[in-house]
Amino acid sequence: MLKVEPCALQVLIPKWVFGDTNIRFLEELAGGAMMDAGTYAVSIMRLLTGSEPRVESASASMRPGSKVVDGAMRARLSWDSGIAGTLHASLQHEGWLPVTEVQVEGERGCLTCKGFIVPFFGNSLRVTTTQAGSMVLSDPAALSYDKGAAATAAAMSNPAFTGSKSKQGEEKRGRGDQVQWTERVFGEKQQTSYYHQLERFTTDLQLLEGRRADRDAGNVKAACAFDAYDSVANAAILDACFEAAGLPLRMPTAEWQQQQQQQQQQYQQQLEK
Numbered sequence: 664m665l666k667v668e669p670c671a672l673q674v675l676i677p678k679w680v681f682g683d684t685n686i687r688f689l690e691e692l693a694g695g696a697m698m699d700a701g702t703y704a705v706s707i708m709r710l711l712t713g714s715e716p717r718v719e720s721a722s723a724s725m726r727p728g729s730k731v732v733d734g735a736m737r738a739r740l741s742w743d744s745g746i747a748g749t750l751h752a753s754l755q756h757e758g759w760l761p762v763t764e765v766q767v768e769g770e771r772g773c774l775t776c777k778g779f780i781v782p783f784f785g786n787s788l789r790v791t792t793t794q795a796g797s798m799v800l801s802d803p804a805a806l807s808y809d810k811g812a813a814a815t816a817a818a819m820s821n822p823a824f825t826g827s828k829s830k831q832g833e834e835k836r837g838r839g840d841q842v843q844w845t846e847r848v849f850g851e852k853q854q855t856s857y858y859h860q861l862e863r864f865t866t867d868l869q870l871l872e873g874r875r876a877d878r879d880a881g882n883v884k885a886a887c888a889f890d891a892y893d894s895v896a897n898a899a900i901l902d903a904c905f906e907a908a909g910l911p912l913r914m915p916t917a918e919w920q921q922q923q924q925q926q927q928q929q930y931q932q933q934l935e936k
Contacts, residue, residue: 669747670708670748672750672764674780675751676700677756678734687754688726690729695733695734697723697736697752699752701904702897704750707765712742714742714744717741717742717903718907719738721738721739731910736750736751763778763781772792774788776788867887
């Protein structure tokens, strides 16, 4: 897939998972589907395309009784390279199981990745190509928990669709010269993604404080700086989705509290008049 064309992504969390009183739905904590499930959706689309999208349009389904907190968000995106994409983020999915899936079409085939948010429960990478005699073949070690995203991006940009055959893969041949290859990946030691994030944070902090020296401090500082930049860039796309959907931008809790106090004071002044 030398050229990425349509890109569609879904992060749908069943509404029974969090319930109605979860902190994810609190306006004062910048709650809503886009600020939760949507962050994963935007981040993955930016990773796979390697560039920043524009938000063409967006629509939101609001939480009951709220004019600010979204229960679900849909958006259409575009890129300067000509890619068109859609995303759907929801915390009120009607199904019993979560749906986390990204599908990307290219010049020579289609890639589908399922379970990318919780890969410790098992996920799959499936590539279908119409190029005769070619398959997406990956080394199982390269598809371990912490390398899965990089492997997905590499598969998308691989012009030849060749490699060494994986014992974890399952090949299926369709009509004509169509070839489909599926990789199923399970996390090591069944640790959650949050465990790996916390482990990375603590080890980086220990290194920067001089309590360990198993990695280069300069590389860690550069990685931390990139993480900060990437977070801001991701948030900019979220803000664009809110604006396109006609919703106010989310604000820090302290700023929200100050705004509420000002509105309350104005209301009291009107009553006194």
